[in-house]
Amino acid sequence: MGSRSELQVGFYSDKCPFAEATVEAAVVDAAVVNPRVAPILLRLHFHDCFVEGCDGSILITTGVQDAEISASAHQGVMGFDVIAKAKAAIEAQCPGVVSCADIVAIAARDAVALAGGPTYEVETGRRDGRLSSANMAWRMPQFHDSVHTLRLKFFEKGLTEADLVLLSGGAHTIGTTACFFVRDRLYAFMGTNTSDPTISPALLPSLERQCPKDGSPMDRLLLDQVTGERFDVQSLINIKNGLSVLPSDSILYDNNITKSVVDFYSVDKSSFAEDFAVAMIKMGRIDVNTGTEGEIRQVCETVNPMFLLYLQSAE
Numbered sequence: 001m002g003s004r005s006e007l008q009v010g011f012y013s014d015k016c017p018f019a020e021a022t023v024e025a026a027v028v029d030a031a032v033v034n035p036r037v038a039p040i041l042l043r044l045h046f047h048d049c050f051v052e053g054c055d056g057s058i059l060i061t062t063g064v065q066d067a068e069i070s071a072s073a074h075q076g077v078m079g080f081d082v083i084a085k086a087k088a089a090i091e092a093q094c095p096g097v098v099s100c101a102d103i104v105a106i107a108a109r110d111a112v113a114l115a116g117g118p119t120y121e122v123e124t125g126r127r128d129g130r131l132s133s134a135n136m137a138w139r140m141p142q143f144h145d146s147v148h149t150l151r152l153k154f155f156e157k158g159l160t161e162a163d164l165v166l167l168s169g170g171a172h173t174i175g176t177t178a179c180f181f182v183r184d185r186l187y188a189f190m191g192t193n194t195s196d197p198t199i200s201p202a203l204l205p206s207l208e209r210q211c212p213k214d215g216s217p218m219d220r221l222l223l224d225q226v227t228g229e230r231f232d233v234q235s236l237i238n239i240k241n242g243l244s245v246l247p248s249d250s251i252l253y254d255n256n257i258t259k260s261v262v263d264f265y266s267v268d269k270s271s272f273a274e275d276f277a278v279a280m281i282k283m284g285r286i287d288v289n290t291g292t293e294g295e296i297r298q299v300c301e302t303v304n305p306m307f308l309l310y311l312q313s314a315e
Contacts (some may be wrong), residue, residue, distance in 0.1 A: 007123035016094035020106055020122070026086035027110040037082065038115035038231075039175025039203035039223075044079040045108035046167065046283070048101070050157065051137045053287025055129030056100035059083060064132050071137035076178060080301070082107060087300050100300035101126035105284045112280070115174050117231035120277035123284060127294035130303045141168065143181045143248045147255045150248065156234075157286050159279075165236065165261040166279040169249045170272065172223040173235040178313040179211035179219045179248060185247050187213050200242035207245065221245065221292055235274040238263045 030037045031174040048058040059080060061067050069077065083103050090098045102124045113119045139154045154164045186207055189196040195204060203225060210221040222228030223245050226234045235244070239262050244250045252258040287300045295304050298312060 005287060007125045007288060009121045009123055010281075011124035012094075012098060016090065016097045017088055018093060019102075020096045020287050022089045022093070023086045023103055023106040024110045026089065027107050027114060030082045030085075031111075031114055034180075036176065037079070038111040040079040041082060041104075041107045041111035042171055044077055044083070045104050045280075046171065046199065046267055047074055047077050047140065048104050048314075049283050050140050050153075050284045052129055052131065053289070054101050054105060054126055054284055055287070055289050055294060056104055056126075056297065056300060057065060057129040057132045057136075058130035059100055059104070060303065061301045063302045064197055066134045068132040068136055071134040071140070073137045073140035073142055074241075081106070083300055091298065096296050096298065099126050099128045099294075099296050101128050101288070103300070110281070112231065112276075115231040117173075118273040118277040122248070123281060125288075125290055127289040127290060128297045128300075128303075129294050141248070143246050144184075145248060147251045147258060150251075150254070151258075157283075159282065160258045162261050162275070163279045163282060165252055165258050165265070166272075166276050167283060169236055169239055169244070169252050170265070170276055170279075171235075172232070172244075172246065172249055173231050174228065175223050175234070176220040177223055178217060179215060179221065180217035182207065182211055182221075182245055182247070183213075183217065185250075186211060196247070196250070198253075203243050223249075231273075233265050233269045236262050236272070240266050 027037065027041065048054055048056060051058065058068050058074065058077065061069055068074070079202070083100065085106065086103050087100060105126070106122050109120060109122045139153055139156065141150055150164055150168065151161060185196040185199065187195065206225065211219060224238060225243060225245065226238060227234045238244045239249055239253050252262055298304055
């Protein structure tokens with residue numbers, strides 16, 4: 001895989017000067033139709049980077065069997081239409097120049113800014129991966145992981161406990177989740193018939209109303225029940241106060257190291273946005289393809305025709 005040093009801000013300045021503006025326009029247009037687009041694109045970037053690196057492989061849905069997106073760990077990941085629209089517009093300007101992986105990274109940055117979060121410069125120069133398999137997603141962080149497992153999965157990607165808190169609990173300042181992911185916390189915690197005792201009594205009745213025991217597992221609720229429509233540090237304050245929704249967020253207060261990070265941002269709120277941006281940049285460097293590695297896919301949903309023919313001939 002390529003070195004992060006081969007990424008650079010403004011990689012397309014000469015080759016495709018309007019690339020980033022084109023992605024931003026696609027994100028803004030999508031937000032008009034779907035106000036949830038910001039957390040959707042943020043999650044898409046996270047899921048792409050944590051499986052085989054930030055290579056756009058999660059976008060590959062045709063021409064392969066058991067595509068990466070079919071993995072259970074990617075359940076509910078969306079945003080492909082926004083990336084496809086941006087890619088098509090860029091290809092009309094600069095064919096074969098801008099990777100799908102870079103478009104995902106730029107779109108996530110623009111989505112965060114659109115939700116009131118920090119603006120930051122995205123390093124670009126990634127090339128697209130050619131492989132897509134559900135089996136590759138087995139080390140994806142999941143909602144039921146212990147804090148020990150989450151730490152290990154982040155360490156494997158060169159990320160710290162602070163990055164874990166920022167990119168997991170902190171990123172949940174915006175967006176929604178399905179009741180499927182919280183039902184055990186409410187009705188069968190640790191195999192019992194009771195709720196998670198760390199859930200604040202002030203929050204529990206509301207969660208039970210939004211996700212009744214006999215309700216649809218696909219009903220959705222805000223990840224941040226206090227200021228869920230705005231990008232801020234509230235999701236970390238929620239963890240401290242027993243007001244977090246997902247189990248993978250609440251357990252960040254069970255470990256001394258991650259607890260100290262949560263406590264820090266709960267007090268020093270001004271540092272959250274800046275440090276979140278730094279963590280996003282750091283995540284965007286995970287196992288990237290650069291130089292002559294990978295390819296620049298013509299269409300994000302499939303590898304380029306010549307490589308696809310090679311794969312088919314090898315079967």
